[in-house]
Amino acid sequence: MEQGITQPSVKSQHLWWQNGVIYQIYPRSFQDSNGDGVGDLQGIISRLDYLQWLGVDCVWLSPIFSSPMADFGYDISDYQGIHPLFGTMEDFDELLGEVHNRGMKLLLDLVPNHTSDQHPWFLESRSSKDNPKRDWYIWHDGKADGGLPNNWLSVFGGHAWEWDEVTQQYYYHAFLKEQPDLNWRNPQVQEAMMNVMRFWLDKGIEGFRVDVMWHMVKDEQLRDNPPFPGSTFDPNDLIYDHYTPVYSTDQPEVHEIVHMMRAVTDEYDDRVLIGEIYLPIHKLVTYYGQDNKGAHLPFNFQLLTLPWDAPAIAMAIDEYEGALPAEGWPNWVLGNHDKPRISSRVGREQAKVAALLLLTLRGTPTIYYGDEIGMRDVAIPMNEIVDPQGLNMPDLNISRDPARTPMQWSGEINAGFSTHKPWLRLPFNSGRVNVEKQKGDMYSKLHFYRKLISLRKEHAALNVGSYRPIYADQQLISYVRESGNERFLIVLNLSHRPAYFKPRQESYSGTVILGTEIERIGMQVEDIITLGGDEGLLIRLS
Template structure:
């Protein structure tokens, strides 16, 4: 375990999506007891922490990201006692525990929203974002919801609209009300007192809205008006990213600082200024500890893309701290996104792991990455995700990356569940990459373990500053710290290049080093120390 106040610097966190990790009770849905039973696998990888996606009571309109009670466990996943047992087991194995906090919005079944919508003059009347219609009955402005349609939902009882950035079942809290902030901070304190080591903050730049309810402008980015989601056609200056966000983050940081060794990482969802916001939200030592965005969760797999994102972050926030990820529960798995750049699936999976785990900052891995998994191809009738259902077939949604973890290739449902039908299907391509099939030293899983061990043991690779080397496409090269050299051929073709100085390889793939000459085969790479 990485100990001390700054354990999170350079750390690697493993994201667990509870519904799909391990089903201990046989109902087809993963649960807390299942997570506890499989923590040995996670600890064996050599990561520092786990991030557990939401397990709170929820109607599951958005798979737990619509919270109806912030201080309990949904029976689908178990009990508070099961949660405590999971935390204790993780700590015994040397793992920190980070849990999701969905503070920007609640469920429409949350008791406070039920009270808020009952009238305009009750105690919770202004705990959510309400607004009168325009004289013609239309919503108060042009803000759009991420999942489609207006971000405003009419409520006949109050004869007003309420604001929701996501589904109508996910009303946004009114952060301009200090009582709302106090309530949410108390909910966070509940889990701190229960022993968690930190939080992943969902949609951390969505908390505060513009009180004047000004219209968003059109998105000026090239191609924005051809987006499959209308939300992406707007420049969301007023519906999110408000400067008042920083004030709340400072209050949240002050709360965590009351406890030893706690940390938080924020998800910055933005198509305009994500890197700048990551820097702003982590600067100064009194806001987020870390932030991540979707900047490396897209289709781009080029040296210039990775270099620009890393350099841009530290240029905007020299005292900030990034958390980089290639996959999570909201985007297609990266091996599938980048297959056109790969010689084969395994080679690409190993190279992506080597690249991600060489980056300066902290790292987040998503369950199944260590198996080289790609998305499961699902039929429309198999979908559960509202995004996929609403935008099919142009966008197939997030279910493909959320299908169950596969443990034993020969077991029903890949060893995930004994149920006849799990909540999402386990199909042959995923089952063929189960943990049980990856016992040899050439497997993707074995490489993850080796790469994680190298990052964990080498101070340069974990905490060293980055200096990019001047290589031509498709080669990406950089120095970490005093003496670590990392060079990647981001293509399925062989390349040769000179080295500025001789290196001693520590981990490599289809790489040949001869003095100051380096040959990298398809998706080849070398990570080594200056000789």
């Protein structure tokens, strides 16, 4: 690992989304202002001072648009309306202004792959075969024997084709049947969605996170997806992951659509386009586009999906750095609304090591609300599950509810989130694990996050500096961040046992400026460094 990948010299000028920290809010669960048990825009406004105190630069909101809520906002019935649960357009305008008043940016979730089945576009499309909007969605006859058009499955379980009795055809839905997929091969669909983007950009938002970007275009011939290698083929098997979605996702033409979205984004100054893309690295990096005219940040989910294993993660970081196009800017994600929380995946103590990794790697980090206080997945009784993914496949225990529970603000009733019973239950320990309690404890995870974010802002080497891997073994990852005369060594023990940093060629000495154990700060280190289990160090090199 001594011979590392090096980057081109750091550019003199970086954009806000390159040196900033993004903070994801799941609006239903951040703060309830009107006592109905569901978070809302006014609630978010009331907590912006906290986000400013924490040091984040950009707030990303999961969907707040008009929706029947079959998939909690990812089934949109009006792309230019606000759901009454969250407030009004006036509330949104106030939120945007208050975010900007604090020197922060605001991103919205764009869900272009599918709409709600209650969207006026779809109501027209399904009204008759000759309706002008019929081709706005993916309709198809069944096979001659009466079978489905192909074997494509829904991510949420079951077949992805829904029969429409009125027009005697099937329509395609990659997710719920209430979420019909748009036909992105239709130029009218393309123009309509570009105008949706312009509507919000004209309001002054700083950009979009684009939902399931790699799903947007499907194989024109509707060919069957093959079984996943090694799986036992069973035509009655209706579990999405048992097939490889080579024809229903990641088609070559999707890059033309991403290029269109980037062109619209570039009509405005200093905006950013982020893509949700769960693909291997060699495919992920293609979404930067030719001449870097695709997504500014194709989301990199390796820290979400890989086993928490030092050799695997060290290799993945280097593979990613090596695969990036020349002008491509990296990014990293530890948690989001679709995956188990980091503290549940790797444990409470190791989650601090993960935070140190997230906030010292080269590239833009995204923090999921509550991770900064160590929120864990909450055990939701089966009779309280509301997530359609969990309800449709109960035997797989894949509900996303446990990672979407209300923010734990204080020891008050309902953790200060609401005066009413929250839409999802809180953990039993929310009286101990909350923002208010951790704000008063300098040893807390919250203060650790705040200090890390502050150090990122203070030091160009940690912010936009180069990355060079130094040493990795079965327990450790280590690397150097450098800019000008500043050099920092980061050493992370991803195991629960003591470990030893033993560089093979260079000599390293310096001062610990932050560690998962606060007592380490100020200590001098040299050459072989001993780390305890679940320990990470940030060292300013001499």
